[in-house]
Amino acid sequence: KLYNNPSQLIKTNYDYIVIGGGAAGAVVAARLSENSDISVLLVEAGISNEGITDIDIPLLGLSLAPSTPLDWNYTTIPQPGLGNRAIPYPRGKVLGGSTSVNYMVYMRGSTEDFDRYASVTGESGWVWDQMLEYAKKNEKLVSPADHHDTTGEFLPSLHGTSGPISVSLGGNPTPLDSRVIATTEEFPTEFPFNPDTIGGDILGIGWAFASIGNGTRSSSATGYLAPASGRPNLDIVVNAQATKLEVTGKKGTVPCFHRVLVAEKAGAAVYALTANQEIILSAGTFGTPALLQLSGIGNKTELSAAGVTTIIDNPSVGKNMSDHALLPNVWNVDNPDTYDSVFRNPSQALEQWTNNRTGPFASHIANQLGWLRLPQTASIFETTPDPAAGPNSSHFEMIFLNYWLNPNTPAPPTGNFMSEATVLISPTSRGFVKISSSDPFKPPLVNPNWLNTDFDIFALVESVKISRRFFAAKAWEGYILDPVGELGTAETDEEIEAYVRKNVNGIWHAVGTAMMTSKDAGYGVVDPDLKVKGVNGLRIVDGSILPFVPNAHTQGTIYLIAERGADLIKDDYHDDTCPTC
Ligand SMILES: Cc1cc2nc3c(=O)[nH]c(=O)nc-3n(C[C@H](O)[C@H](O)[C@H](O)COP(=O)(O)OP(=O)(O)OC[C@H]3O[C@@H](n4cnc5c(N)ncnc54)[C@H](O)[C@@H]3O)c2cc1C
Numbered sequence: 001k002l003y004n005n006p007s008q009l010i011k012t013n014y015d016y017i018v019i020g021g022g023a024a025g026a027v028v029a030a031r032l033s034e035n036s037d038i039s040v041l042l043v044e045a046g047i048s049n050e051g052i053t054d055i056d057i058p059l060l061g062l063s064l065a066p067s068t069p070l071d072w073n074y075t076t077i078p079q080p081g082l083g084n085r086a087i088p089y090p091r092g093k094v095l096g097g098s099t100s101v102n103y104m105v106y107m108r109g110s111t112e113d114f115d116r117y118a119s120v121t122g123e124s125g126w127v128w129d130q131m132l133e134y135a136k137k138n139e140k141l142v143s144p145a146d147h148h149d150t151t152g153e154f155l156p157s158l159h160g161t162s163g164p165i166s167v168s169l170g171g172n173p174t175p176l177d178s179r180v181i182a183t184t185e186e187f188p189t190e191f192p193f194n195p196d197t198i199g200g201d202i203l204g205i206g207w208a209f210a211s212i213g214n215g216t217r218s219s220s221a222t223g224y225l226a227p228a229s230g231r232p233n234l235d236i237v238v239n240a241q242a243t244k245l246e247v248t249g250k251k252g253t254v255p256c257f258h259r260v261l262v263a264e265k266a267g268a269a270v271y272a273l274t275a276n277q278e279i280i281l282s283a284g285t286f287g288t289p290a291l292l293q294l295s296g297i298g299n300k301t302e303l304s305a306a307g308v309t310t311i312i313d314n315p316s317v318g319k320n321m322s323d324h325a326l327l328p329n330v331w332n333v334d335n336p337d338t339y340d341s342v343f344r345n346p347s348q349a350l351e352q353w354t355n356n357r358t359g360p361f362a363s364h365i366a367n368q369l370g371w372l373r374l375p376q377t378a379s380i381f382e383t384t385p386d387p388a389a390g391p392n393s394s395h396f397e398m399i400f401l402n403y404w405l406n407p408n409t410p411a412p413p414t415g416n417f418m419s420e421a422t423v424l425i426s427p428t429s430r431g432f433v434k435i436s437s438s439d440p441f442k443p444p445l446v447n448p449n450w451l452n453t454d455f456d457i458f459a460l461v462e463s464v465k466i467s468r469r470f471f472a473a474k475a476w477e478g479y480i481l482d483p484v485g486e487l488g489t490a491e492t493d494e495e496i497e498a499y500v501r502k503n504v505n506g507i508w509h510a511v512g513t514a515m516m517t518s519k520d521a522g523y524g525v526v527d528p529d530l531k532v533k534g535v536n537g538l539r540i541v542d543g544s545i546l547p548f549v550p551n552a553h554t555q556g557t558i559y560l561i562a563e564r565g566a567d568l569i570k571d572d573y574h575d576d577t578c579p580t581c
Helices: 024-031 058-063 111-121 128-138 176-186 220-228 284-294 302-306 339-344 348-357 456-470 495-503 554-572
Strands: 013-019 038-043 139-141 165-169 204-207 236-238 241-251 254-263 270-280 325-333 368-372 396-403 417-424 433-435 445-447 480-483 538-540
Touching: 024 038, 024 220, 024 236, 024 554, 038 165, 038 270, 058 139, 111 128, 128 139, 128 554, 176 204, 176 220, 241 270, 241 284, 254 538, 270 284, 284 302, 284 445, 325 456, 325 495, 396 456, 396 480, 417 456, 456 495, 538 554
Parallel strands: 013 038, 013 270, 038 236, 139 165, 270 538
Antiparallel strands: 204 368, 241 254, 254 270, 325 417, 325 480, 368 396, 396 417, 433 445
């Protein structure tokens, strides 16, 4: 049952309480409540997603954040790597979390991402071969909105067909499609074709998948929660922010956290809710470490500066933020069929989508993606070890967009554009999330620390040269008119670096702030079973546990870890009660 406010809850005690109804939290709540003997409460700070049409329309995904009521509206601290710019950093504040406001690109990561998670944590359950089963469990591959023949665009054996999240290939053709593929044929060595961009073998350029079915967004709210919401053992409360976890007792010397305080907003009544078995934190890469810190789990010095009494001194909480950075490259093109005109005058596209869920509004943000490496001979590798997950993983991504995309500069009122957004996939910079006050309604400090290492800036400077080689292919002759701004004038490495630092923005894939490490590691926040180190009763299942940002837009990777996380919790049911607490 869905409750609109914590004051409406009839019960205050459940077997499991899941905090945050985003990508991971929705999976955990839905999977745990499959067992009708188990009572589950899902606590979400944002509003319900139901009835918000803009969430459903795929191409409007670009307009749902930042600076809307569906967004937590964070802003980074000034970023030295970006000329001290402070950037709005969106996070979904609505049922479905960021999967209700994201751009819906659907990926999983490279085989080497998961194998690296397994090797750094010493837990073989995270290897790709095992996680592929969870990937199939999550995915329901469906026909694209235009029902075109998709032969050659993917490898069917690598996909799931009956999972909760609808996934499809591009459902509206663009003038870029044939040109991108022709370029892979002209330059097969530097830009090879990838027959399936989510199959684990990540390198190359191929057709993109999105969490879209029947021309409509598929989120964790629509895919997991809606079908489960009628279960008598699952309660969902929205407009309910968890503000503090409380110690309910001790098992030996180890504190047990079985109580959470929630409130609708600052100054509103506070409700105490208890979990017999576990509280699962799924509040995301910013929300989860902030809640730990507010509850006294974090770096003692930093907690004390924020006015919070330390219960567990763990300096890893909030650290190790690993995030992609996005460089938007834009060109004027000689073609009227770009989405720029659709964004300027959306009425016809809206009518088409309303009538039959087709057309530009049913479209993905991009029909093709590419995952590429710097050459092995690149000079940076003389001083920096290769940070990729392995030799078959990427350093950067190319996203091909049929419109103007530059978060730093609004689209011009006239003209037609194409963008190639390059994403730094294997960053070596690390950032943090840190509360600055004991007030849970004051946002934490968010620092992705973009472009703070030699490797990160080197990779993006080289990516500009690589991008120029890509668009020098014959397929683009007569299509591209000219590059926009300094993309056309920057020649020396110094000039390209200045262009990169001026234009880089985010793509909102931060992970790592409650890092998973091996059971005996002296650092990290959760063990490989996702239990919070040093306490009883708390687990974390969300993007914050990933030690490295994957070769993926992150929702798919997080769906996979949440599917496995739910199984780990189910396996411990009955064993993990905390009788002395
Ligand atoms: C604008 C945008 C575009 C993106 N585009 C893509 C894309 O195209 N493809 C892709 O794969 N990924 C994309 N991502 C990233 C992806 O959506 C996230 O990585 C993923 O959803 C994170 O999952 P999560 O479960 O860790 O957190 P979230 O999905 O963010 O969920 C966290 C939930 O916890 C809630 N919460 C937080 N604190 C509290 C609290 N104290 N009490 C109660 N509830 C709380 C939040 O409101 C939210 O609902 C995008 C993200 C954004 C913001």
